[in-house]
Amino acid sequence: MSNLMEVTGDTWEAEVSKSTIPVLVEFGAEWCGPCKTLSPILNQLAVELNGKVKVVSIDVDKSQQLARDHNIRSVPTMMIIIDGSKTNDRMIGAMNKTAIKQILEKYIEEEKKD
DSSP: OOOOEEOOTTTHIIIIITOSSOEEEEEEOTTOHHHHHHHHHHHHHHHHTTTTOEEEEEETTTOHHHHHHTTOOSSSEEEEEETTEEEEEEEESOOOHHHHHHHHHHHHHHHHHO
C-alpha cells in the first residue's frame, strides 16, 4: 500500500499550493525504473515525517500540464514547495533516504521557527 498521495492538476492547489506544511513533490512515471526504486523510500518518509512534511506523487503521463508548468525534463524529479512556492531544492534521479531527509530537515526546522 502506498502512503503517497497522487496529485493531479485538479488537486494541485488544494493539496500542494495551500498546504500548511512543506510538500515534497515527486514527478515520476509508471514506466520509470528509478521511480520504482524511489517509491518505497518516499513511502517511508511519508510515514516518518507525517504532520511535518506532506509527500505527494505526480504521474507525468497523466498530468502533462503540471510537468510542463514545473519544467520537468526527466523523472524522477523531486521538488519542495512551501506556502505554494518552489524552493531552490530540486532533486533529479533516485536518491537515498538519508540524502532526501537531510534536505527536508532544513525546511522542517524553518517551520519550527515560525
